[in-house]
Amino acid sequence: MNKHTLLKSGKFSLMVAITALLLSGCDSRYLVLNPQGPVAHEEYRLIVLSAILCAVVVIPVLAILVYIIYRYRDKPGNTAPYTPDWDDSKTLEIIWWGIPVIIIAILGFYTAKSTYALVKPPVTNAKPITIQVTSLDWKWLFQYPDQKIATVNYVEIPAGVPVQFELTSDAPMNSFWVPELGGQEYTMPGMAMRLWLQADKPGTYFGSGANFTGKGFAHMRFQVIAKPQSEFEAWAKQIKETAPALTKDGYQKLTQKGLADKMSFSSYPPGLFNEVIDKNGGKYMRHHMKNSHGSETETDHSKMDHSEMDHSEMDHSEMDHSEMDHSEMDMSHTDAHMSK
Known part of the structure; x- marks a missing residue:
C-alpha cells in the first residue's frame, strides 16, 4: 500500500468518525454530561x-513531542546539539x-470533599x-415501603425530593445506574447497599444495569419518571386501587430468567426485600440495623440516618456467604466488625 493510498484511507476513517460523532448527537444526549440532580x-x-x-499534562506533552521530532530529526545540516553523555x-x-x-493532590482533595458532601442529601x-430495588434475571423490581406498592422495569419518584435507594440482588451481581442523576452502585446477593439520588425537575431519565449478567443483560433497562409531589401521590394512589397484587408465586415467576415488560402491583408480600437478603446469606448484614429494642427498623424510613447506611467502607474480604454457618456465627464479633 503506497503513501497516497494510506493518506486517502486515513482521511476516509477520520470523516467516518466525525460523521458518527455528529449523528450520535441527533438522537441522544451524552447522559453523563447532562446532570439533572445534586449528585x-x-x-x-x-x-x-x-x-x-x-x-x-497532555497538551504540553504532545506539543513537546512534536517539537522534539521536528527539532532533532535526522536531516543534513541540522544544528541540534548532540550530547550522547547527557543522562x-x-x-x-x-x-x-x-x-x-x-495534580493527584488536587484531584484527591476535591474527590474526598465531594464524597463526604454526598454522604447525606442536601x-x-x-x-x-x-x-427498595432488587435486580433479577433480567429485570428490575422496585418496592415502595411507604406506599406499599411495587413496579417492574420503571420507577416513579417525586421531583425535588431525595430518594434513598436500598439495593440488593436475587440474581448475579449487577449495578444500578441512572447517569443523569448520579453514579452507579452495585446490587449484590445477601447485601443491602445504599444510594441516594434526586431529580431537580420533572422528566424521564434513562436507567440501566451496568454490570454484565448474561444473555439478557442488554435489555436490563428501566425508566426513572420524576413528577411533581402531587402527581406522584396521585400515581401511587391509582396503582394501589387498580393494579393486581404481587404474590409469592408471582415473585418466583419474576425470578426466573427472562425479559419482562413494565408491570405495577398494588401490594407485595410483607418483608419481601429482607427475605431476599436473608435467602442469599445476608441475615447477619442487617443485624446492625436493628434498634435498641431488637426489632427491625423497616417502618419509618424518613427517620433513618443515611450516614449510618453507607456500606461502602465495609470490609467484605472475609465474608464467604456460601461457606458461612450462621448458627455458629459470633454476633458480638459481627457488631464490632460492622461498627468500623
Missing part, C-alpha cells in the same frame, strides 16, 4: 476538573515528578422517600 452535578464538576487537569537533569526531574504529584424541607 450528578457534583460528579459532573469532578469530571470537568479531571479533564482540565489531564489537559494541563540527568534535576530541573526536568522536578518538573515531571512534581506536576503529577500536584438540607431540604422535603421528606425523603425510600425505594
Whole structure:
C-alpha cells in the first residue's frame, strides 16, 4: 500500500468518525454530561476538573513531542546539539515528578470533599422517600415501603425530593445506574447497599444495569419518571386501587430468567426485600440495623440516618456467604466488625 493510498484511507476513517460523532448527537444526549440532580452535578464538576487537569499534562506533552521530532530529526545540516553523555537533569526531574504529584493532590482533595458532601442529601424541607430495588434475571423490581406498592422495569419518584435507594440482588451481581442523576452502585446477593439520588425537575431519565449478567443483560433497562409531589401521590394512589397484587408465586415467576415488560402491583408480600437478603446469606448484614429494642427498623424510613447506611467502607474480604454457618456465627464479633 503506497503513501497516497494510506493518506486517502486515513482521511476516509477520520470523516467516518466525525460523521458518527455528529449523528450520535441527533438522537441522544451524552447522559453523563447532562446532570439533572445534586449528585450528578457534583460528579459532573469532578469530571470537568479531571479533564482540565489531564489537559494541563497532555497538551504540553504532545506539543513537546512534536517539537522534539521536528527539532532533532535526522536531516543534513541540522544544528541540534548532540550530547550522547547527557543522562540527568534535576530541573526536568522536578518538573515531571512534581506536576503529577500536584495534580493527584488536587484531584484527591476535591474527590474526598465531594464524597463526604454526598454522604447525606442536601438540607431540604422535603421528606425523603425510600425505594427498595432488587435486580433479577433480567429485570428490575422496585418496592415502595411507604406506599406499599411495587413496579417492574420503571420507577416513579417525586421531583425535588431525595430518594434513598436500598439495593440488593436475587440474581448475579449487577449495578444500578441512572447517569443523569448520579453514579452507579452495585446490587449484590445477601447485601443491602445504599444510594441516594434526586431529580431537580420533572422528566424521564434513562436507567440501566451496568454490570454484565448474561444473555439478557442488554435489555436490563428501566425508566426513572420524576413528577411533581402531587402527581406522584396521585400515581401511587391509582396503582394501589387498580393494579393486581404481587404474590409469592408471582415473585418466583419474576425470578426466573427472562425479559419482562413494565408491570405495577398494588401490594407485595410483607418483608419481601429482607427475605431476599436473608435467602442469599445476608441475615447477619442487617443485624446492625436493628434498634435498641431488637426489632427491625423497616417502618419509618424518613427517620433513618443515611450516614449510618453507607456500606461502602465495609470490609467484605472475609465474608464467604456460601461457606458461612450462621448458627455458629459470633454476633458480638459481627457488631464490632460492622461498627468500623
